[in-house]
Amino acid sequence: METVFDQQCAVHIGEGCLRAADEIPIRRQGRTCVLVCERHAAPLILPPLMENCPRLSKLPLYYLDASEPGKQIETLLPLWHEWARDGLDRHTSVILVGGGVLCDMGGFAASVYKRGIPFYAIPTTLLAMADASVGGKTAVDLGEIKNILGNFHRSEAVWIDPVFLKTLPRNEFLSGAAEILKMQFIGNPGLSFAELEKCLDPGTFPLSLLHFAIAEKARITGIDFYEENIRKTLNFGHTFGHAFEALALKQNRPIAHGQAVAHGMVCELYLSCLLAGCPKHLFVQTARLINRHYGIFRYGKEDIPELLGYMLNDKKNRNGQIFPVLLQDAGKSLYTESVGTDPLLQTLNTYPFNTDLD
């Protein structure tokens, strides 16, 4: 087991590290703990949890319908009612067990209940391990607008154990792998496409890339918790990605968050070639890799105004201007340049891209 620190939050990573979660101080100095588990995945994620953490298995257990379409404030009301009914007080800690939606929603629920109670995270999807469980961002959506209601509320500790990946469906694996790829693009000047290729196959998945993603996220959020500067780089792929995700949800064909980010990264690399001098081969190799593993995101010309509308409504905008993350090269990102609508429209109109090198 390795441990990295996101400020005071210890993030434990490695096979078997889940056993250490059983040592959470569940009853000490007036403190108590409860579990909140994602309802649909519960039959898959509770058995490994209970097997590795017999003490936690005795705690009061709440279920949350934490699914992407239900990532709305209304879904949290029954949970808050149950917590109030059961007398959870400000000395109660919540242990969250589930994917990224559960981590975002459960963290948000904890952040406002009695003006904030502590929580721990045990992420069970690759995406939640690589990204959502670290860095203290909590959120729910408002209708189709992603993560627009939220808070910064860091967890007390996180346990990232690949035991949960055994039951993860392939599309969810790919969704998480996209965020790991993202970290390579923004944080590794020496990235290797051979390693990225391995990362997209559960059989060859290199745990070292998961470690890198977590350590890099913890380092960045440790420097800039409130996303005033360098943390913005973590949004690479998300300006387009969130728009794709919102459109797909609105059209009743939801796609996983990371899959949307994968397509978003290709678009933002194209934009980076147009505006930031990104080498064309980085864009082309990435587009080929993503096309091979994720296919393309389909939309019609008539959807383009709506996609642009989602980008114009992005919470990262300032004074109505859009700030996508651009790459000058692998490991060299720009996040302070606003981009006008023309290059965004050019990108949307050109997608899916020709991936010939000349």
Ligand SMILES: NC(=O)c1ccc[n+]([C@@H]2O[C@H](COP(=O)([O-])OP(=O)(O)OC[C@H]3O[C@@H](n4cnc5c(N)ncnc54)[C@H](O)[C@@H]3O)[C@@H](O)[C@H]2O)c1
């Ligand atoms: N807070 C952050 O910093 C941050 C960062 C990235 C993403 N996010 C958020 O994370 C969310 C996406 O998270 P996600 O991709 O984990 O989605 P998710 O939580 O919806 O989980 C995906 C699916 O996997 C199932 N599942 C969970 N664990 C499983 C397991 N071990 N085996 C089998 N199935 C399992 C779930 O039931 C669900 O159907 C988005 O809402 C996104 O906004 C937040």
